Amino acid sequence: MSYTVQVKVMPLKDLLDPQGKAVKGGLTNLGLKGVEDIRIGKNITLQIDAASEDAAKAIADEAAKKLLANPVMEYYEIEVQ
Amino acid sequence: MSYTVQVKVMPLKDLLDPQGKAVKGGLTNLGLKGVEDIRIGKNITLQIDAASEDAAKAIADEAAKKLLANPVMEYYEIEVQ
Numbered sequence: 778m779s780y781t782v783q784v785k786v787m788p789l790k791d792l793l794d795p796q797g798k799a800v801k802g803g804l805t806n807l808g809l810k811g812v813e814d815i816r817i818g819k820n821i822t823l824q825i826d827a828a829s830e831d832a833a834k835a836i837a838d839e840a841a842k843k844l845l846a847n848p849v850m851e852y853y854e855i856e857v858q
Numbered sequence: 859m860s861y862t863v864q865v866k867v868m869p870l871k872d873l874l875d876p877q878g879k880a881v882k883g884g885l886t887n888l889g890l891k892g893v894e895d896i897r898i899g900k901n902i903t904l905q906i907d908a909a910s911e912d913a914a915k916a917i918a919d920e921a922a923k924k925l926l927a928n929p930v931m932e933y934y935e936i937e938v939q
Contacts, residue, residue, distance in 0.1 A: 779894065785901050800902075803925050811917045813860065814905035820866050821881075824895035836892045844884050 780825050780833035781858045786846045787818035821845055830857050861906050861914035862939045867927045868899035902926055911938050 788794045797815040804812050823840065827833035837855050846853040869875045878896040885893050904921065908914035918936050927934040 787901065787903065797902075800925065804921055807924050809917065809921055809924065811907050811914075812904055812921065813907050816903045818901045818903070820868065820899045820901035821878075822868065822897045822899070823893055826892050826894050833892075836890065840885055840890055840893065843888050843890065844881065 778827070778829075780827060780830060782823045782825050782833055782837040783856045783858060784821040784823065784837055784841050784845055785818065785854045785856070786821065786841070786851050787853075788816060789850060789852055792850060818851070819845075833857055859908065859910075861908060861911060863904045863906055863914055863918040864937045864939065865902040865904065865918055865922050865926055866899065866935045866937070867902065867922070867932050868934070869897060870931060870933055873931060899932065900926075914938055 794816045796817045800817060801812060801815045804815075823837055825833040825836050827836055834855055834857050837857075841853045841855065875897045877898045881898060882893060882896045885896075904918055906914040906917050908917055915936055915938050922934045922936065
């Protein structure tokens with residue numbers, strides 16, 4: 778069966794996120810109020826062919842570990858849909 | 859009150875996603891099987907100070923329209939947590 782798996786890769790909470798800071802400055806310049814903080818990461822949608830939901834999640838986890846996320850700077854969350 | 863809002867920005871389904879295609883090739887080279895398709899977008903976490911959940915969502919929507927997403931190539935989804 779084919780599963781849709783979302784992998785969310787975000788910068789670690791303890792690290793600065795210069796891209797988010799730049800976007801926050803951009804929003805302030807556009808006059809948008811209320812935004813206190815922005816962090817920007819990746820959202821990766823995988824279409825995985827696997828025998829079960831758990832197998833699909835395991836494949837996504839391996840993909841995240843090997844290629845999608847850099848554990849030194851990022852953490853990831855996996856969600857099977 | 860402060861709300862955490864997730865904005866997911868993904869390439870439109872009808873468009874090619876060269877970044878996703880490259881990552882798919884990378885996973886194949888690493889010997890990972892079962893991945894049929896990959897699409898890569900952004901995940902933006904906003905911390906928004908607003909009077910209500912709807913107000914926070916409205917601010918995130920304006921931010922997405924004005925700066926975060928390019929409607930010619932991307933669509934976005936907003937989720938208040």
